[in-house]
Amino acid sequence: MIPVVRRNTELGLILLAITITAATYTLASLATTADLPADIGPFLGVVLALLAGAHVATRRLAPAGDGVLLPIAGLLNGLGYVWIARLDEELAALQATWTAVGILAFVVTLAVVRRPRDLERYRYTFMLAGVGLLLLPLLPVVGKTVNGARIWVELGPISFQPGEFAKIILAVFFASYLVDKREVLGMAANRLGPVTLPELRHFGPVVLAWAASLLVMTAQRDLGSSLLFFALFVVMLWVATERASYLVVSGLLFSGGAFVAWRLFDHVQRRIAVWLDPWSDVSDQGFQVVQATFALAWGGVAGTGPGLGNPDRIPLIETDFIFAAIGEELGLLGSVGVLVAYLLMVGAGLRIALRAEVPFNKLLATGLTAILGIQSFIIIGGVTRLVPLTGITLPFVSYGGSSLIANYILLALLIRISDDNAAAEPDALA
């Protein structure tokens, strides 16, 4: 019974997501061309086909999997597409292709990974793959610098951001590694007043992850990914060992590293300076953030309406700053709606983690959910100037093939774990 209920919920929500997407698409077209979108038929057909495909895959491959994640991802993906199409038609065509590939990756992941613990066996393969992908852009010839960050790899006609995939692969590796070592790492060896600290050598992995994230920050000049990788590892380590001291020590390490980076590297200094005061240089360094603020403010509570704002003046609007475009045209209602969508996904992900019986599943679900939550916080916080801006994509919404495909794989893994939970204890769902 439960699988059927979940799948029907999923179907209903998917239809709702499609309706919202199509309505927004139509409104944006009415606003910009004063006409119904010429391709509304094909558009609806493609959206329906893609999400229906994913839905059929979950019915077949993970019938008891969570029914909320896919519709929300579909909605975010759809809204992202509407704004990309409204801003740049060429990118929209590519994004449609990436969406199709992403959903294909979703289906393939569900089909290949039949049991989560299959992944656990290839721990060190994953480690090598993750670290390799992370460092790949630093290699000569294939590595490529775009907009100041060396995070691209160009292999013949294909270019992609390996970091987007590395974060998932590393989450898998961390989960399997920590499940194995959590007892040892969690042992309290030293007492420091009221605080119990693990043995000093157990901080080795923390220092390693810290060094790797500093490398990403300085050599690849990618502040957002650096923060994301380190936060991912620390959160998983903390959850696995149940030792808050890891959080504290890691926090101190990161603060120290960030401080030194701030002193040494002018690209870090620039980001901080712009964060603290974008107004002193509004036409150059502060331009992007100031324009994003103007866009959000112009949207007010209800927004200008899809297609009726002027978000096109913000650089990188289709990728890092797409949230500002949505905030301008849908207003506070829309921007908070997007926040709620991510919160619902985070909630669903953590619920999956809580219900998981197998420690590996529990940790992996936690890690994957943390990626989703932290990444969306970092970029939305950057766009709204709550935290310094670090270029990183908004999951499912931003333009970008690597990001979209990676996030659909992440989604498939979460649904796979959820399905596994239900199989392990069918009563728990009642």
Added chain:
Amino acid sequence: MNRQIRRLGAGLLVLFGALFVQLNVIQVLRADSYNDNPNNTRAIVRDFSRPRGQILAADGTVLARSVPSEGRFERQREYPEGELFAGVTGYFSFIAGADGVERTYNDVLAGRTSETAGDLGELLLGEPRTADVTLTIAPEVQRVARDSLGATRGSVVALDPRDGAVLALWNFPSYDPGLLSSVDIEAAQAARDALLADEANPLLPASYRETFFPGSTFKVVTAAAGLSSGQVTAASPRYPSSSGYVPPLTTTPINNFGGGTCGDALFAILQVSCNTAFAQMGVDLGAEVLVGQAEAFGFNDVPPLDLPRVEVSPIADVASFTQNAPVLAMTAIGQNAVRSTPLQMALVAAGVANGGQVMVPHVMADVRDQDGEVVDRFEPTVWTRGTSAAVASTLTDAMTGVVERGTATRLAVPGVPTAGKTGTAQLGNGLSHAWIIGFAPSDAPRVAVAVIVEAQPGASEQTGGRVAAPIAQAVLSAALEARP
């Protein structure tokens, strides 16, 4: 592990809560201030296709109007007078936003204020009730200002000291706002790029947005400080005749223009613009008195002129003059630690002319809706009290003497008693700005004026009395006719 997972959830909830608060701050609490930010062009873009009121000169001459247009935008903004009023009207541009009256009175012109909102029916029909803005600018005075300054960098400000109405506001070089406001966006962008690349910076309305050393025109402020403090009267002290005043703490003397010798009581030293005497007066009065007097005339404060981004005229703070008599001496003769916009020096003249009170300067006379009804009118208000009426009266006599017998004889309007003060602000490289401020008639002033002819290579001999005075004289004459 479940406890940690729940805490992770709580932590993420807190982070997203912070995002929620920040979004409310940007999109609701501070939205209005962001929307009004001068760097934000969104309001202009929204208004670009809509009906927009006219900007008219005092005599009804159309300075800016919107005419129907084909293509992407339904309307095109036109400036029939070209560059003549650019510094006042500003522009209304899709790419560059708005400046001048087009920005200050954007809501009125676009019909978005409560005064012009009309009834509910009109609101629902979406017909904006645009309004026309009539300015105090008198085109004939503006034209005389342009013609007499000619193709030389400089600014002319003329206003009525009694109510602060600006009659002329000209600076050369200027630009044609029509180029920037074109509906042909590429052409407008090209025009803007060219204007921005122009080293002469024609987009800058220097008359109220650029500061210069005021030179000897600032001696009016120093004299006012002496009179107001009671330490100086028309009769005493009599400053010693000198060709070089050496301030305390230095051995470098301050010399008189042309190396002359001068010194006597106030009227005499103002007539010949005696550097040594005024430098000594400044040092004797002290920084507190001098800076206080300058601030009483409006220095260190943004003049409330109804145009965007009016520049403040700065004078260094009192503490910076401590143990620094040489700088204080230089400041008393309008060099070193004081800078002024042409507007601010015009306001000094206007303050003296108006019995010591500086009125709020303004370019808007009234706002009328489409039925011709006046919906807003500028009410004259005092901005700041520069001096007492008695001090203003003594200064007026002293400045009248400067025109009758001193360095500003070329300022005299035939048949009208005229008051003035010249200035030649030296830039240390052999070049100088030529200044003059003045007003007329001195017994019942109706017009105050400030003119600066900026330093130019090859014109090392230009003085305020020779170069700036004839321009100010022509403007005064024209303005007295326009303001009977």
